[in-house]
Amino acid sequence: MKTKRVKELMVPLSAYATVSEDASLSEAVSALKQSQAEFDQQKYRHRAILVLDNNQKVIGKVDLWSILRSLEPKYEDMLSDSGPMHSGFTRKYQKAIIDSFNLWQDPLEKICEKAAQVKVKAFMSKPLESELIETDASLGEAIHQLVIGQHQSLLVTENGEVVGILRLTDAYDFACDAILACKI
Numbered sequence: 181m182k183t184k185r186v187k188e189l190m191v192p193l194s195a196y197a198t199v200s201e202d203a204s205l206s207e208a209v210s211a212l213k214q215s216q217a218e219f220d221q222q223k224y225r226h227r228a229i230l231v232l233d234n235n236q237k238v239i240g241k242v243d244l245w246s247i248l249r250s251l252e253p254k255y256e257d258m259l260s261d262s263g264p265m266h267s268g269f270t271r272k273y274q275k276a277i278i279d280s281f282n283l284w285q286d287p288l289e290k291i292c293e294k295a296a297q298v299k300v301k302a303f304m305s306k307p308l309e310s311e312l313i314e315t316d317a318s319l320g321e322a323i324h325q326l327v328i329g330q331h332q333s334l335l336v337t338e339n340g341e342v343v344g345i346l347r348l349t350d351a352y353d354f355a356c357d358a359i360l361a362c363k364i
Contacts, residue, residue, distance in 0.1 A: 186322050187315035189354060190336045190344035193238070197229040199300055201239060205250055206295035208242055228333060230345065231304045238342035240304035241311075243332060250294075250303040252283050307335050307342075315343065323351050 197215035199208045208229050215229075231240035249255050269277075278284060286294075313322050313334045325334060326348050336344040 184319040184354065185315070186313055186317045186319060186334075186336055186346050187344075189319065189322075189350045190315070190346045191350070192344045193230065193342060196345055198232050198238075199229055199242075201231050201233055201299075201301040201304070203231075203300045204296050205247065205298040205300065205303075206292070208300050209247065209295065227347075228345070229300075230335075230342070231300055238307070238335060240301070240306050241333075241335070242300055242304045246303050246305060250298050255283070311335055312337050312342075313346065314338065319351065319354065322346055323355065326351055 195215075197211045199211045203211075212229050228241050228243040230238050231242060233239045310325065310329045311331055311334055313325055313336055315336055315338045322334060325331070326346075332348050334346045335342045336346050
């Protein structure tokens with residue numbers, strides 16, 4: 181059996197939601213919704229937006245978690261990029277944090293105002309080395325990277341440029357299909 185390569189499962193950059201680094205949160209959400217509507221409905225929907233600089237190079241990623249996080253600026257004081265603060269905390273303690281930090285005090289009806297004002301570059305995550313993988317890497321290596329790094333996706337590179345994205349859901353589907361194809 182031939183080794184499956186990342187490039188065989190990746191979603192090409194041209195088929196993925198992208199916005200400029202100067203786009204607003206509202207524009208990013210719109211781009212993601214449009215991309216989801218246009219994408220093959222037999223597959224999982226996109227769950228992130230890639231951020232491009234003025235040279236159309238990928239410089240960051242915005243996922244669903246970061247979109248919701250950006251609506252409450254006080255999270256920046258509480259959370260770091262090293263991992264979610266809520267790990268291991270009871271629900272009672274999590275509720276106490278809302279009161280302690282005065283989170284979500286503005287009504288959600290003001291969400292439109294926030295979304296128009298917040299710029300993507302303020303909350304996007306810049307790709308870490310552990311989130312990059314070459315097009316010719318084996319799918320096994322990619323799965324290892326997804327699992328060890330607990331990533332939802334990997335940015336696929338060729339000659340140092342991002343050319344696509346390998347989503348956890350696509351790697352999972354491939355692994356499940358391989359399991360079910362086994363003649364036991």
